[in-house]
Amino acid sequence: MPNCVIRSIQAIDARYPLPPGAGSDAVHTNPVYAMALTHLKTVGGPSGAGLALTLGEGNRLVCDAIGMLARPLVGRSIDEVMAHFGDEQRGMANDPTLRWLGPHKGVVHLALASITNACWDLWAKSRGLPLWKLLLDLEDEALLATLDLSYLEDMLTHDEALALLRAQRASRPERNSILDTGYPGYDTSVGWMGYDDAKVRALTQQAIDRGFTAFKLKVGSIDDERDLRRAEMLRQMAGEAGILMFDANQRWDAPEAMRMCKALAKFKPLWIEEPTHPDDIHAHVELARAIAPVRIAAGEHMPNRVVFKNMMRYGGVHFLQADCTRLAGVSEFLAVSLMAKKFGLPIVPHVGDMGQIHQHLVLFNHIALNDEVHFLEHIPHLQKHFIFPAKVKEGCYMPPQEPGASTDMRVGRKD
Amino acid sequence: MPNCVIRSIQAIDARYPLPPGAGSDAVHTNPVYAMALTHLKTVGGPSGAGLALTLGEGNRLVCDAIGMLARPLVGRSIDEVMAHFGDEQRGMANDPTLRWLGPHKGVVHLALASITNACWDLWAKSRGLPLWKLLLDLEDEALLATLDLSYLEDMLTHDEALALLRAQRASRPERNSILDTGYPGYDTSVGWMGYDDAKVRALTQQAIDRGFTAFKLKVGSIDDERDLRRAEMLRQMAGEAGILMFDANQRWDAPEAMRMCKALAKFKPLWIEEPTHPDDIHAHVELARAIAPVRIAAGEHMPNRVVFKNMMRYGGVHFLQADCTRLAGVSEFLAVSLMAKKFGLPIVPHVGDMGQIHQHLVLFNHIALNDEVHFLEHIPHLQKHFIFPAKVKEGCYMPPQEPGASTDMRVGRKD
Numbered sequence: 001m002p003n004c005v006i007r008s009i010q011a012i013d014a015r016y017p018l019p020p021g022a023g024s025d026a027v028h029t030n031p032v033y034a035m036a037l038t039h040l041k042t043v044g045g046p047s048g049a050g051l052a053l054t055l056g057e058g059n060r061l062v063c064d065a066i067g068m069l070a071r072p073l074v075g076r077s078i079d080e081v082m083a084h085f086g087d088e089q090r091g092m093a094n095d096p097t098l099r100w101l102g103p104h105k106g107v108v109h110l111a112l113a114s115i116t117n118a119c120w121d122l123w124a125k126s127r128g129l130p131l132w133k134l135l136l137d138l139e140d141e142a143l144l145a146t147l148d149l150s151y152l153e154d155m156l157t158h159d160e161a162l163a164l165l166r167a168q169r170a171s172r173p174e175r176n177s178i179l180d181t182g183y184p185g186y187d188t189s190v191g192w193m194g195y196d197d198a199k200v201r202a203l204t205q206q207a208i209d210r211g212f213t214a215f216k217l218k219v220g221s222i223d224d225e226r227d228l229r230r231a232e233m234l235r236q237m238a239g240e241a242g243i244l245m246f247d248a249n250q251r252w253d254a255p256e257a258m259r260m261c262k263a264l265a266k267f268k269p270l271w272i273e274e275p276t277h278p279d280d281i282h283a284h285v286e287l288a289r290a291i292a293p294v295r296i297a298a299g300e301h302m303p304n305r306v307v308f309k310n311m312m313r314y315g316g317v318h319f320l321q322a323d324c325t326r327l328a329g330v331s332e333f334l335a336v337s338l339m340a341k342k343f344g345l346p347i348v349p350h351v352g353d354m355g356q357i358h359q360h361l362v363l364f365n366h367i368a369l370n371d372e373v374h375f376l377e378h379i380p381h382l383q384k385h386f387i388f389p390a391k392v393k394e395g396c397y398m399p400p401q402e403p404g405a406s407t408d409m410r411v412g413r414k415d
Numbered sequence: 416m417p418n419c420v421i422r423s424i425q426a427i428d429a430r431y432p433l434p435p436g437a438g439s440d441a442v443h444t445n446p447v448y449a450m451a452l453t454h455l456k457t458v459g460g461p462s463g464a465g466l467a468l469t470l471g472e473g474n475r476l477v478c479d480a481i482g483m484l485a486r487p488l489v490g491r492s493i494d495e496v497m498a499h500f501g502d503e504q505r506g507m508a509n510d511p512t513l514r515w516l517g518p519h520k521g522v523v524h525l526a527l528a529s530i531t532n533a534c535w536d537l538w539a540k541s542r543g544l545p546l547w548k549l550l551l552d553l554e555d556e557a558l559l560a561t562l563d564l565s566y567l568e569d570m571l572t573h574d575e576a577l578a579l580l581r582a583q584r585a586s587r588p589e590r591n592s593i594l595d596t597g598y599p600g601y602d603t604s605v606g607w608m609g610y611d612d613a614k615v616r617a618l619t620q621q622a623i624d625r626g627f628t629a630f631k632l633k634v635g636s637i638d639d640e641r642d643l644r645r646a647e648m649l650r651q652m653a654g655e656a657g658i659l660m661f662d663a664n665q666r667w668d669a670p671e672a673m674r675m676c677k678a679l680a681k682f683k684p685l686w687i688e689e690p691t692h693p694d695d696i697h698a699h700v701e702l703a704r705a706i707a708p709v710r711i712a713a714g715e716h717m718p719n720r721v722v723f724k725n726m727m728r729y730g731g732v733h734f735l736q737a738d739c740t741r742l743a744g745v746s747e748f749l750a751v752s753l754m755a756k757k758f759g760l761p762i763v764p765h766v767g768d769m770g771q772i773h774q775h776l777v778l779f780n781h782i783a784l785n786d787e788v789h790f791l792e793h794i795p796h797l798q799k800h801f802i803f804p805a806k807v808k809e810g811c812y813m814p815p816q817e818p819g820a821s822t823d824m825r826v827g828r829k830d
Contacts, residue, residue, distance in 0.1 A: 029511045056512030057483055061476050061522060068472055096444045097471030103665070103693070103716060106521015107476060151692040154669035154701075250518070254569035277566040278518070279721040281696065282728045286569070301518060306694040313697045314729075 004045035004078045004126040011066035011114075012037040013059050014411045021194030022381055023055075026220030026251035029194070033382060034059035035409060036110065038066050038118035040073070048078070048122025049407040052114040052325040053352035058107070065111035068098060073119070082123045085146040089116060089331055093148065105303035109328060116329025117357060121405035131330070131405040132360035136172075136367060140165040147335045148328070151306050155313070161338045168370045175367045178374065182396035183362060185355070185378035186214030186243065190234075193218040197233060204237045211395030214243035214270070216377070220251030224260065231267040245297065247273035254283040261291040271297035271319050278302055284316025297321050300350035304328070308336045312343045319373075320345055324361065325352035330405070337365050346373035354382045355390045356406040359397050385410050419460035419493045419541040426481035426529075427452040428474050429826045436609030437796055438470075441635025441666035444609070448797060449474035450824065451525065453481050453533035455488070463493070463537025464822040467529040467740040468767035473522070480526035483513060488534070497538045500561040504531060504746055508563065520718035524743060531744025532772060536820035546745070546820040547775035551587075551782060555580040562750045563743070566721050570728070576753045583785045590782045593789065597811035598777060600770070600793035601629030601658065605649075608633040612648060619652045626810030629658035629685070631792070635666030639675065646682040660712065662688035669698040676706040686712035686734050693717055699731025712736050715765035719743070723751045727758045734788075735760055739776065740767030745820070752780050761788035769797050770805045771821040774812050800825050 015034045023031040036059050040048035054062055069092050073081060081088055092112055093104055101108045124134040135143065140162055149158060190203040204215060217234050219227040227246075234244055246269045252260055257275040264272060272294060276283050278301035288296050299321030302308055311317050320340050324333040333349075340347050347365055349358040355376055365371040376397055383389040387408040391398040400406050430449045438446040451474050455463035469477055484507050488496060496503055507527055508519055516523045539549040550558065555577055564573060605618040619630060632649050634642040642661075649659055661684045667675055672690040679687060687709060691698050693716035703711050714736030717723055726732050735755050739748040748764075755762050762780055764773040770791055780786040791812055798804040802823040806813040815821050 027509060027511065027514060031511065053515075055515040058480070058513045058516040058523065061479055061516065064476055064479070065473070065522075094442060096442065096446065098473045099442060100468075100470040101473045101476065101522050101525065102520075105517075105694075105718070106523065107480075107516050108473065108521065110516065151668055151695060153671075154698060253566055256568075277721050279520075279719065280566060280725060282725050283569060303520070304694065306692045310695060310697050 004122065005043050006040050006073050006076055006078065007043050008041045009067070009070045009074060010039040010041065011063035012039060012411055013063045014409060015059065016382055016385055018381055021192050021199070022189070024192045024194035025218045025247065025249040026193055027249050028055055031055040036062035036066060036114050037409065037411070038070065038114040040118045040122050042122070046122065046125040048118040048125065049409065050114040050116065050118025050121060050329065051353060051407050051409070052110045054110065061107045062110045062114065065107050066114055069095060069108065069111050070115045078119065078122045078126055081119060082146060085119065085331060086148045089328060090148040090150055093328060104306070109303055110326070112328040113325050116331050117324060117405060117407060120330045121407050125404040128403050130360060130400050130403060131357065132363040132399065135360070135364040147331050149335055152309060152335065152339065155309050156339050156342055160342065164338055164341050165368065168368060171370065172367055175370065178363060178366055179399050182393065182398040183366070183374040183376065184214065184395055185212065185376050185392050185397050186216060186245065187212045188216040188377050188379050189381065190215050191217035191230070193221070197230065200230060201233065201237065204234060208237070213241070213395060216245040216247055218249065219246045219260070219264065220248040224263070227260065228263060231264055235267045244269045245271050245273055248275050250274045250277055250301065252276050254280065254286070257283065257287055258290055261287060261294060265291060265294045269294065271295045273297040273321070274300070281311055281314050281316050284311065285314050288316055288318070295319065297348065299323065300326055300352065302326070305332055305335045305339070309339060312339060312345060318345070319348045321350040322347050323350040323352045324357050330357065330361065333361055337369060341369050341371070347371060348373055348375050349377065351377045351379055353407070354379055354386070355397070356386060359390050359400060360405060362397070363399060419537065420458050421455050421488050421491055421493065422458050423456045424482070424485045424489060425454040425456065426478035427454060427826055428478045429824060430474065431797055431800055433796055436607050436614070437604070439607045439609035440633045440662065440664040441608055442664050443470050446470040451477035451481060451529050452824065452826070453485065453529040455533045455537050457537070461537065461540040463533040463540065464824065465529040465531065465533025465536060465744070466768060466822050466824070467525045469525065476522045477525045477529065480522050481529055484510060484523065484526050485530045493534065493537045493541050496534060497561060500534065500746060501563045504743060505563040505565055508743060519721070524718055525741070527743040528740050531746055532739060532820060532822060535745045536822050540819040543818050545775060545815050545818060546772065547778040547814065550775070550779040562746050564750055567724060567750065567754065570724050571754050571757055575757065579753055579756050580783065583783060586785065587782055590785065593778060593781055594814050597808065597813040598781070598789040598791065599629065599810055600627065600791050600807050600812050601631060601660065602627045603631040603792050603794050604796065605630050606632035606645070608636070612645065615645060616648065616652065619649060623652070628656070628810060631660040631662055633664065634661045634675070634679065635663040639678070642675065643678060646679055650682045659684045660686050660688055663690050665689045665692055665716065667691050669695065669701070672698070672702055673705055676702060676709060680706060680709045684709065686710045688712040688736070689715070696726055696729050696731050699726065700729050703731055703733070710734065712763065714738065715741055715767065717741070720747055720750045720754070724754060727754060727760060733760070734763045736765040737762050738765040738767045739772050745772065745776065748776055752784060756784050756786070762786060763788055763790055764792065766792045766794055768822070769794050770812065771801060774805050774815060775820060777812070778814060
């Protein structure tokens with residue numbers, strides 16, 4: 001469909017209330033999962049659907065920003081847009097009248113995420129391919145042309161990025177087995193902050209029965225003892241071989257983080273997540289030094305590739321939780337993935353998309369970049385709202401086969 | 416007026432188109448100065464006016480966010496709100512349904528800036544004092560209660576902040592002479608990117624005739640030679656004793672910044688401003704090392720106190736251009752000022768408020784914190800739109816005498 005032309009752009013403020021306690025953490029006490037959706041309507045072709053997560057009322061600000069930023073796409077064919085999408089995206093990110101609101105962060109950047117994801121979805125649909133297959137089929141130069149690598153020149157040049165991709169080409173077939181086996185998910189929905197012990201226990205047992213072996217617990221309770229008690233309970237249920245992650249959602253200041261990370265270390269987490277403010281690179285670095293061998297995960301609130309570059313350079317994070325609904329969509333996620341490859345750090349996405357897009361991106365990172373950690377967060381609360389929800393069998397994400405980025409939603413209450 | 420109660424909150428999207436070329440820089444090519452205004456109406460008392468700058472269309476997003484964030488203030492007396500404003504502000508900044516949009520950056524944080532500034536204006540008016548006088552009159556503990564120092568604990572505790580204030584108390588009278596003399600401004604309006612050489616020359620001559628001795632030039636032209644030619648021209652006009660600053664507005668990537676800063680060094684600028692992406696702490700640090708003794712200024716796009724803390728710790732910036740319309744208003748500006756005092760770094764504000772609020776804050780920082788650099792940017796384009804525009808005589812800012820924060824505007828075209 002070479003003439004798949006974008007006729008109009010619609011931003012939809014879709015909100016999905018959750019059951020009591022679901023989605024709650026130390027700083028987001030009563031979230032509504034809200035998706036700022038971008039719909040790209042075409043003349044006679046498929047529609048592109050993109051999304052970015054927010055947690056409630058502010059969702060309409062992101063929708064308004066989508067309307068402002070996406071205008072340059074109207075009347076253009078998706079092939080033309082994606083042929084140099086790095087430039088297109090850079091143009092939108094640096095819109096002279098909107099750039100001041102970031103730059104490259106906050107509401108305008110969330111809007112750019114949704115728009116970018118819609119473009120990728122449309123491109124994949126127009127070729128009849130699932131996103132992961134489109135990404136794997138692209139020539140290296142064509143892939144790089146979809147990325148905005150500006151402000152990374154001192155760390156990752158275009159030629160270095162090309163070399164990283166090329167170096168893994170020959171061994172790709174060795175990693176294709178993941179397309180048959182899928183790869184493990186870990187369950188975040190067992191341990192929300194608002195759940196009482198009995199509920200955490202029951203949900204963990206259900207997850208174990210469904211094949212999961214890795215579980216996340218929200219920490220950062222007002223009462224430290226509650227964190228420690230729940231961590232101990234979860235470790236007992238998961239067994240010594242089970243994988244645990246503890247997630248403080250930025251609740252602690254630096255001295256608190258130091259104290260609590262040390263106290264939680266005895267439960268042997270794979271990582272402790274968002275121990276303090278996401279902008280505080282120095283605090284992460286100090287913490288990483290002090291709590292080793294316990295490792296730190298962060299990224300869901302790191303707004304752009306420049307912040308990721310700094311966090312990698314200064315060495316504050318061991319697991320990079322890039323999120324294509326916080327970063328500027330699939331494209332900036334891939335730029336960060338290339339940097340991470342250079343640094344030898346694993347990307348384990350945070351799933352603001354509920355894993356729908358990231359299930360594709362993990363496949364790409366494994367096959368094309370030889371990323372050794374292939375592991376994805378699982379949050380099931382919105383499954384019924386997606387047209388093609390991620391398939392998780394025996395605790396494993398199975399490769400999606402439908403064309404696109406798996407982003408089409410049954411639209412919820414508009415506000 | 417102890418019963419000055421906030422009855423309602425209004426957000427106003429005020430836009431002020433500029434003459435051709437005015438306000439233009441390397442990344443903001445055709446700005447409209449737009450102010451997201453917060454009006455706090457009271458029962459029978461004065462109104463509080465706050466503002467935050469944006470550069471055009473996105474201004475209405477900030478206004479919408481003001482409406483969402485400011486609701487907790489309705490029905491409260493300004494004395495009650497300001498008695499623990501640090502807590503109030505922290506509550507708004509961490510609103511569980513809006514925090515995801517930042518946190519503490521972008522549209523929601525600009526909105527918090529405008530709201531915070533309105534609260535300070537109302538408080539000062541309710542006491543019949545100009546803001547600088549209110550700030551100087553406050554007891555140290557009362558001042559600290561207006562600040563949110565969270566996430567600074569590893570660098571500046573409450574007790575350390577208190578000690579910094581107390582240490583300067585006894586010597587305050589020695590610095591009161593600034594209330595008679597005022598302090599110098601520097602002129603940014605001579606060297607906008609869109610002005611041709613003749614216009615820069617004419618405006619610089621006018622500024623010299625009006626008593627200015629310090630001038631800023633926009634750099635980051637597509638053609639490097641243009642930057643160098645203009646810098647040389649300005650140095651010739653200003654003379655060896657004149658003070659020049661060059662401002663790239665983030666235009667350069669790290670290698671370009673390295674090259675251009677070295678090339679511009681021969682014109683002996685006081686600083687080179689925003690040489691690259693504002694989130695790129697590491698690039699600033701490398702650059703600072705490489706171009707010494709030339710110094711770096713930045714801050715107008717550093718969104719919050721946590722980023723400032725990191726930039727100070729890693730040592731990427733010599734002049735901190737904090738801006739109370741980018742940071743969360745007067746309160747976060749003061750928190751950053753206290754940190755800067757600890758680090759021995761000067762605050763030279765960027766004037767998103769056109770200098771109206773900052774003229775007060777420079778007085779406070781000089782008298783109460785013994786900040787040695789007292790020097791403020793001057794951008795005159797909106798003077799006629801303020802009810803009490805800053806008074807600049809012989810190139811010096813003279814202390815405002817009217818009650819409040821000098822933020823009342825004649826409201827421009829609404830959109």
